[in-house]
Amino acid sequence: MSSWLDYTINGLIVGNVYALVAVGLALIFGVSRLINFAQGSIYLVGAYVGWVAVVQLHTPLPLTIIVVAVAAAIVGLIIERFGLRPLQNSVRIAPLLATIGISFVLDQLVMLTFSPNPRALPSQLPDVRFQVGGGTIGPLDLLIAGVGLTSALLLFVFLRYSKLGWAVRAASQDRDAAMQMGVDVNRVNQAVFGIAAALGGVSGMLVGMYYNQIDTAMSLQATLKGVVAEVVGGAGNVPGAVIGSLLLGLVESYGVAVFGTSYRNLFAFLLLVVVLVLRPNGLFASARQAPPEPLTGTFIAPSRPVRIPRWALAVAAAGFAVLPLFPVSFYVLQTLINAWLLGMLALSLTLVAGTIGQVSLGHAALLAIGAYTSALLSLTFSVPVGLAIIGGGLMSAALGTALISPSFRLRGHYVSIATLAIGEIVSLVILNWETVTRGPIGISGIPPLSLFGYDLISPTSIYWFSFAVMVVLALLQGRLLGSHLGRSFRAIRDDDVAARAYGLGLNRYKSLAFIFGGFAAGISGGIAAHLYSYINHETFNTQQSILALTVVILGGLGNVVGAILGAVALVGLPEVFRIAAEYRILIYGIVLLLLVRFRPQGLLGTI
Amino acid sequence: MSNIDRRTLVKGSLAAMMAGAAFSRAASAQSSEPILLGVSGPLTGPNAQYGTQWKQGFDLALDEIMAAGGINGRKLAYQFEDSQSDPRQSVAIAQKFVSDPRIVMELGDFSSPASMAASPIYQRGGLVQFGFTNSHPDFTKGGDFMWSTSVSQADEQPLLAAYAVKRLGLKKLAVLHLNTDWGRTSRDYFVKAAKEYGAEIAVTEGYIAEERDFRSTLVRVRDANPDGLILISYYSDGALIARQARQVGLKQVMCAASSVYSPKFIELGGEAVEDVHLGTRYFPQDPRPEVKKFIAGFKAKYGGQEPDAFNAYSYDAMNMAAAVVKIGGTDRRAVRDAFAKVKDVSSVIFGQATFDVESRRVKGAMNAELVVRKGQFALWDGKPT
Numbered sequence: 001m002s003s004w005l006d007y008t009i010n011g012l013i014v015g016n017v018y019a020l021v022a023v024g025l026a027l028i029f030g031v032s033r034l035i036n037f038a039q040g041s042i043y044l045v046g047a048y049v050g051w052v053a054v055v056q057l058h059t060p061l062p063l064t065i066i067v068v069a070v071a072a073a074i075v076g077l078i079i080e081r082f083g084l085r086p087l088q089n090s091v092r093i094a095p096l097l098a099t100i101g102i103s104f105v106l107d108q109l110v111m112l113t114f115s116p117n118p119r120a121l122p123s124q125l126p127d128v129r130f131q132v133g134g135g136t137i138g139p140l141d142l143l144i145a146g147v148g149l150t151s152a153l154l155l156f157v158f159l160r161y162s163k164l165g166w167a168v169r170a171a172s173q174d175r176d177a178a179m180q181m182g183v184d185v186n187r188v189n190q191a192v193f194g195i196a197a198a199l200g201g202v203s204g205m206l207v208g209m210y211y212n213q214i215d216t217a218m219s220l221q222a223t224l225k226g227v228v229a230e231v232v233g234g235a236g237n238v239p240g241a242v243i244g245s246l247l248l249g250l251v252e253s254y255g256v257a258v259f260g261t262s263y264r265n266l267f268a269f270l271l272l273v274v275v276l277v278l279r280p281n282g283l284f285a286s287a288r289q290a291p292p293e294p295l296t297g298t299f300i301a302p303s304r305p306v307r308i309p310r311w312a313l314a315v316a317a318a319g320f321a322v323l324p325l326f327p328v329s330f331y332v333l334q335t336l337i338n339a340w341l342l343g344m345l346a347l348s349l350t351l352v353a354g355t356i357g358q359v360s361l362g363h364a365a366l367l368a369i370g371a372y373t374s375a376l377l378s379l380t381f382s383v384p385v386g387l388a389i390i391g392g393g394l395m396s397a398a399l400g401t402a403l404i405s406p407s408f409r410l411r412g413h414y415v416s417i418a419t420l421a422i423g424e425i426v427s428l429v430i431l432n433w434e435t436v437t438r439g440p441i442g443i444s445g446i447p448p449l450s451l452f453g454y455d456l457i458s459p460t461s462i463y464w465f466s467f468a469v470m471v472v473l474a475l476l477q478g479r480l481l482g483s484h485l486g487r488s489f490r491a492i493r494d495d496d497v498a499a500r501a502y503g504l505g506l507n508r509y510k511s512l513a514f515i516f517g518g519f520a521a522g523i524s525g526g527i528a529a530h531l532y533s534y535i536n537h538e539t540f541n542t543q544q545s546i547l548a549l550t551v552v553i554l555g556g557l558g559n560v561v562g563a564i565l566g567a568v569a570l571v572g573l574p575e576v577f578r579i580a581a582e583y584r585i586l587i588y589g590i591v592l593l594l595l596v597r598f599r600p601q602g603l604l605g606t607i
Numbered sequence: 608m609s610n611i612d613r614r615t616l617v618k619g620s621l622a623a624m625m626a627g628a629a630f631s632r633a634a635s636a637q638s639s640e641p642i643l644l645g646v647s648g649p650l651t652g653p654n655a656q657y658g659t660q661w662k663q664g665f666d667l668a669l670d671e672i673m674a675a676g677g678i679n680g681r682k683l684a685y686q687f688e689d690s691q692s693d694p695r696q697s698v699a700i701a702q703k704f705v706s707d708p709r710i711v712m713e714l715g716d717f718s719s720p721a722s723m724a725a726s727p728i729y730q731r732g733g734l735v736q737f738g739f740t741n742s743h744p745d746f747t748k749g750g751d752f753m754w755s756t757s758v759s760q761a762d763e764q765p766l767l768a769a770y771a772v773k774r775l776g777l778k779k780l781a782v783l784h785l786n787t788d789w790g791r792t793s794r795d796y797f798v799k800a801a802k803e804y805g806a807e808i809a810v811t812e813g814y815i816a817e818e819r820d821f822r823s824t825l826v827r828v829r830d831a832n833p834d835g836l837i838l839i840s841y842y843s844d845g846a847l848i849a850r851q852a853r854q855v856g857l858k859q860v861m862c863a864a865s866s867v868y869s870p871k872f873i874e875l876g877g878e879a880v881e882d883v884h885l886g887t888r889y890f891p892q893d894p895r896p897e898v899k900k901f902i903a904g905f906k907a908k909y910g911g912q913e914p915d916a917f918n919a920y921s922y923d924a925m926n927m928a929a930a931v932v933k934i935g936g937t938d939r940r941a942v943r944d945a946f947a948k949v950k951d952v953s954s955v956i957f958g959q960a961t962f963d964v965e966s967r968r969v970k971g972a973m974n975a976e977l978v979v980r981k982g983q984f985a986l987w988d989g990k991p992t
Contacts, residue, residue: 010822116655331703532724
């Protein structure tokens with residue numbers, strides 16, 4: 001029984017750690033309705049500034065905290081001023097994407113400066129420990145709890161009683177009205193970013209001291225856990241973020257207690273999905289909060305899509321089709337094969353995100369379902385590979401739609417967060433469901449692609465095969481978008497209230513879109529499985545989901561040709577920058593930022 | 608369909624390319640061109656640190672090879688392509704290497720998904736894929752062009768089990784392992800061997816690589832009441848577990864797999880890793896000459912920095928590659944056949960490395976039984992802790 005006390009204490013301690021990130025995220029969401037994916041990178045910057053202060057400058061702890069807070073705040077102000085303010089009047093999703101690009105750039109800068117090796121960040125507090133239950137608590141645990149709670153309290157007081165705090169709240173309730181009342185919204189935004197970044201930086205430093213370890217990969221995990229905690233608590237609600245963090249810590253700890261360590265994150269993300277389904281605005285969202293706006297829809301970029309004449313498309317397609325007949329290297333073909341596979345995934349995502357307005361951040365899960373289904377069908381049941389791939393597509397369509405359906409009643413950023421969670425859940429189920437998926441060992445020896453008994457093993461034949469499949473899927477989707485059904489999809493995206501008033505059943509149409517989308521993604525995953533011959537739970541990860549989203553934004557939401565163009569560009573860019581080795585992610589991040597800034601509607605515009 | 612036509616075309620175009628490449632190079636004196644190895648590994652992304660460590664080991668080995676006169680008078684060099692250890696990128700890199708006639712052999716990739724996704728391409732392309740961190744049991748089953756100096760866990764884990772059970776006398780064990788293909792395979796071999804030696808496995812816990820918080824896991828471990836903790840971890844997570852184990856009041860003896868062997872383990876773990884026992888395949892005080900030479904060279908080249916296991920793997924791999932190329936020359940098929948011919952290559956990990964042609968791996972890793980004492984790795988003196 002005493003163990004439960006220990007699990008509870010441990011859950012609260014780690015919950016504290018999550019709270020440090022979640023509070024900053026909540027603050028920013030409260031004002032800009034933006035989930036700041038760069039918060040984890042600021043946390044990373046804070047950890048490394050702390051390392052410089054402690055290890056090289058030997059600053060005492062209070063001074064270390066001040067140095068880190070100021071440095072992080074400056075980074076936050078720069079992000080706000082140069083990264084996000086120019087995007088104020090562009091598509092709603094542009095700032096979100098910009099924060100992802102900023103996080104690439106920041107993470108990479110830190111890595112280039114400090115090398116990716118983990119470093120020890122010694123705690124500057126005495127190493128005494130107090131016995132609590134079966135375990136112990138140290139001064140740093142208390143300091144982290146203190147910082148988390150104090151900052152939440154101070155923020156609460158600031159928002160409630162200070163003039164700038166009122167302005168923040170006014171701006172978060174109705175930006176335009178606040179502006180008309182004379183509130184300098186830019187100054188408010190700046191203040192909020194500065195405060196949130198200072199908090200984020202200090203939290204990175206404290207967590208680094210807590211584990212005596214910092215490394216450049218810590219930012220994504222911090223962002224993920226922070227986002228989960230924040231949304232569970234109620235996005236934009238500062239005390240809610242603290243409570244959400246503690247709850248997340250407890251659920252994880254109890255999950256480990258009951259089911260074992262490898263299930264830990266599974267319960268974190270299940271908690272998120274359950275909360276979102278039961279209380280779509282989080283546990284502590286105030287009832288008076290304005291409903292979240294759709295991410296796309298009414299905010300779709302006011303631009304005319306670039307219409308590419310049919311003959312030009314036909315010529316381009318024919319050009320790509322005959323490409324292997326020319327002396328191009330297999331490396332180029334393989335890169336294009338990757339592009340076609342990503343293109344299929346992008347088609348899938350552009351349909352659900354661009355056409356019906358459900359921005360998915362967990363799309364890699366559909367790939368994984370397709371890949372595992374196809375691999376297992378062909379290995380275990382000796383189904384011919386061609387049929388197995390179709391089986392993978394069907395399974396992705398069915399299972400993917402079923403898994404995502406609880407998020408159909410959500411709106412705006414909550415859809416993205418729910419799909420992010422579903423993506424993680426699928427990956428963790430694959431890791432743990434060993435009897436079927438072979439767990440961490442993965443599946444090896446997957447038979448190569450074959451069609452009607454002929455093995456497709458040369459890059460040329462794989463190229464033709466994947467290109468043909470993609471073209472067929474693209475043509476089908478083009479037909480779909482031009483049809484009555486496609487117009488209904490767009491009606492739901494643009495104004496779901498009006499669409500419902502007109503008699504459209506939202507869930508049914510969203511399901512239809514995911515069934516089509518899931519099929520395309522599943523086919524892509526299936527082909528990848530046979531191409532790689534080995535897959536495991538890490539083959540299709542969150543990064544892949546973010547890449548897919550970047551592709552469709554780049555190409556233009558809902559734009560079929562744009563999705564393919566985006567895929568070619570984003571598979572090609574890193575290959576082009578391959579010579580730049582360590583710098584290429586940096587360059588990729590900067591390119592992404594420039595695109596979002598100067599062409600937010602995507603290269604070909606939104607349909 | 609026009610299967611034959613297509614193949615002829617492909618072959619024709621490839622031959623044309625190769626001929627073109629050969630022609631363009633024929634002008635420059637052939638011996639002045641370095642013999643080129645391809646490396647596919649992570650330089651960015653979550654595993655970037657390992658790629659950086661690889662480079663250090665490669666560069667040190669290359670310095671020594673050049674000082675000794677190169678490969679029959681020719682220079683040896685490598686081309687490092689960043690895969691981020693991502694299968695999508697490692698397959699593209701594989702195509703790039705296979706179709707680049709200058710590349711005579713490939714080294715890497717780091718993780719199993721990235722390596723094994725590329726294997727079919729190397730196998731069909733007839734280019735050796737020399738994986739030196741690939742302990743996945745199926746890696747060398749990818750074909751006769753897959754060779755590895757990565758110690759098979761089937762070899763290493765029984766050594767650790769013998770250390771823990773026979774020498775340290777631990778009878779009831781808790782095993783914490785990284786829940787990846789490597790950690791999982793290692794765990795299975797360890798558990799099997801430990802049971803054979805008469806130990807009881809009280810609990811096994813698998814954690815994911817990004818995990819930082821192990822307190823709740825350690826409560827499970829405490830409740831299972833073991834007399835020893837086995838860490839199948841890398842140095843960073845191993846140090847985290849050790850710190851948190853001491854913080855929650857676990858005082859049991861800890862043993863760790865050789866993969867924690869790194870000066871970073873002590874730096875990150877601090878006092879918590881004091882008295883941790885580990886088997887390792889080399890360590891600086893090892894009197895073997897090949898180890899002494901490696902340590903001295905490494906410290907001289909990198910400003911006194913202590914090498915760790917991944918530095919040693921990549922150093923060994925480059926030396927092995929040089930030995931193979933010395934016999935096999937620049938013909939890819941001959942390079943593959945040369946793996947079966949190399950004998951007793953000086954190696955930090957194996958002392959003398961010779962391949963087992965059946966498994967295409969090296970057998971007989973050396974194992975030194977170490978313990979952390981006063982913030983240093985030291986040979987275990989046989990006294991219980």
